[in-house]
Amino acid sequence: MPEGSMGISNIATCTAPVNIAVIKYWGKRNEELILPINSSLSVTLHQDQLKTTTTIATSRSFQEDRIWLNGKEEDINHPRLQSCLREIRRLARKRRSDGDPGLDSTGLSHKVHICSVNNFPTAAGLASSAAGFACLVHTLARVFGIEAELSAIARQGSGSACRSMYGGFVQWIMGHQDDGKDSLAQQVEPETHWPELRILVLVASAERKPIGSTSGMHTSVETSCLLKHRAEAVVPVRMDGMIEAVQRKDFPAFAELTMKDSNQFHATCLDTYPPIFYLNNVSHQIINLVHQYNNYYGETRVAYTFDAGPNAVIFTLQEHVSEFIQVVRHFFPPETNDGQFIKGLPVNCAPLSEELKQIGLEPIPKGISYIISTKAGPGPCVVDDPTQHLLGTDGWPK
Ligand code: DP6
Structure with missing residues (x-):
C-alpha cells in the first residue's frame, strides 16, 4: 500500500513562545545533556506577536520520521x-x-x-530555536499522551528552550546532578503578574548572527576566566536579586540588573579568545540612548538587553512606551513612514519634545528596520481547531 494512504492514528497542533533572558545562560558543563554553568531567568514573550506552531501526526503508514520547518524538509537525524x-x-x-x-x-x-x-521572520535573528524546541516537545507529548515535567526534555533540544515551556517569568535552575535530572525550568510568576510591563523588540539588522550561541559559548567556557567568575560569584547573587525585583514589581531594580547582566554577558564574549562581537554600532547607540533617557528623567524608566546578535530588547512600563518609541523613531528614522515601523500591540504616538531630541547623538537613518511591541505571555498552548493543523488528514504538509 502506498505511503500515506492508510491515514493518521494521532495528530496534535500546539504553539510555543519565544523567551528573552534577563539573567543570561552562557556556557555548558555538559554539552550533550545541555547542562549550564549557571542558572538563568527570562520573560516569556506573548505569542500574539512571536510564536512557533507545530503539528505532529503518527501513522502506521509512515515509513520514517520526517520534519518540515518553515516549508522546507530538514534533516531528522539532527542529534538534538x-x-x-x-x-x-x-x-x-x-x-x-x-x-x-x-x-x-x-x-x-x-x-x-x-x-x-514561525509567525516571525527567521532572518530577523530572533531566537527561534527556543520556541521551536519547546513547541516540538509540547506537541510530541500531546501526541503520545504524556503528562509530565517536560522542560528537561526541551532543554536537550536547546538550553534556552526549557524556559519557553512556561509563561510569565521563568527561571532555569542549573542543577548539580550529573544526569541533569535537577536542571529544570520553573515559573517564578505567571504572565498576569506584572501587566504594566511592556517589551519592545528593536530589530536592528536582518543579517544572520556571525557565531551561533552553541559554538560561541563553547569557546567562552574554554577561554574566558571572566565567564568562570561570573558563573561562580556573580549570577547566584543576581538570581536572588532578580527574583525579588520581579516578585515586588520593582522596575528600577529589575531594569538595572537586566542591563548589567546583558553588559556582563557581552563582556564575557569580548573576554573569549578569539573575541566574539555580537553588538554593532546601532546596538551601542541604543545602549547610550537608554542611559541618556533615564538620566534625563533622573530615574530608570527603560532597560535594554541583547542576546547573541545586534537586536535590542527593551523593557519599560506602559506609561512610557509611546514616548520612548518616539525617541527611537527620532534617533533611528525609518525608511518609510507608512506605519509598518511598529508591529504588534498598538502604540499611541504623541510628538516628541525638543529637549528629548537633544539627548542622543546624530540620528542613524534606517538603523532599526522595525519594532515589535509586545508583553509577557503564556507558555505552550494546544490548538483545538482541526482546520489549523499544518498536516493534512493524509499526514503530509498542507
Ligand atoms: C545568549 O539556548 O541558543 O540567548 O543551548 O547551545 O542551544 P544552546 O544555546 P541557546 O543559547 C542562548 C544564549 C542566549 C542567552 C539566553 O537565552 O539565556
Whole structure:
C-alpha cells in the first residue's frame, strides 16, 4: 500500500513562545545533556506577536520520521532533535509498561511527521530555536499522551528552550546532578503578574548572527576566566536579586540588573579568545540612548538587553512606551513612514519634545528596520481547531 494512504492514528497542533533572558545562560558543563554553568531567568514573550506552531501526526503508514520547518524538509537525524524524540518515546513506553490502558492507540511504534512554522521572520535573528524546541516537545507529548515535567526534555533540544515551556517569568535552575535530572525550568510568576510591563523588540539588522550561541559559548567556557567568575560569584547573587525585583514589581531594580547582566554577558564574549562581537554600532547607540533617557528623567524608566546578535530588547512600563518609541523613531528614522515601523500591540504616538531630541547623538537613518511591541505571555498552548493543523488528514504538509 502506498505511503500515506492508510491515514493518521494521532495528530496534535500546539504553539510555543519565544523567551528573552534577563539573567543570561552562557556556557555548558555538559554539552550533550545541555547542562549550564549557571542558572538563568527570562520573560516569556506573548505569542500574539512571536510564536512557533507545530503539528505532529503518527501513522502506521509512515515509513520514517520526517520534519518540515518553515516549508522546507530538514534533516531528522539532527542529534538534538533525536534526543527529544528519544526522550519522549522513552516516557511513552514507560507509561505503557506501567500499565496505562489508554495508550494502545497512541501509535508508540509509529513514525512521526513533524511540520513547524514561525509567525516571525527567521532572518530577523530572533531566537527561534527556543520556541521551536519547546513547541516540538509540547506537541510530541500531546501526541503520545504524556503528562509530565517536560522542560528537561526541551532543554536537550536547546538550553534556552526549557524556559519557553512556561509563561510569565521563568527561571532555569542549573542543577548539580550529573544526569541533569535537577536542571529544570520553573515559573517564578505567571504572565498576569506584572501587566504594566511592556517589551519592545528593536530589530536592528536582518543579517544572520556571525557565531551561533552553541559554538560561541563553547569557546567562552574554554577561554574566558571572566565567564568562570561570573558563573561562580556573580549570577547566584543576581538570581536572588532578580527574583525579588520581579516578585515586588520593582522596575528600577529589575531594569538595572537586566542591563548589567546583558553588559556582563557581552563582556564575557569580548573576554573569549578569539573575541566574539555580537553588538554593532546601532546596538551601542541604543545602549547610550537608554542611559541618556533615564538620566534625563533622573530615574530608570527603560532597560535594554541583547542576546547573541545586534537586536535590542527593551523593557519599560506602559506609561512610557509611546514616548520612548518616539525617541527611537527620532534617533533611528525609518525608511518609510507608512506605519509598518511598529508591529504588534498598538502604540499611541504623541510628538516628541525638543529637549528629548537633544539627548542622543546624530540620528542613524534606517538603523532599526522595525519594532515589535509586545508583553509577557503564556507558555505552550494546544490548538483545538482541526482546520489549523499544518498536516493534512493524509499526514503530509498542507
Ligand atoms: C545568549 O539556548 O541558543 O540567548 O543551548 O547551545 O542551544 P544552546 O544555546 P541557546 O543559547 C542562548 C544564549 C542566549 C542567552 C539566553 O537565552 O539565556
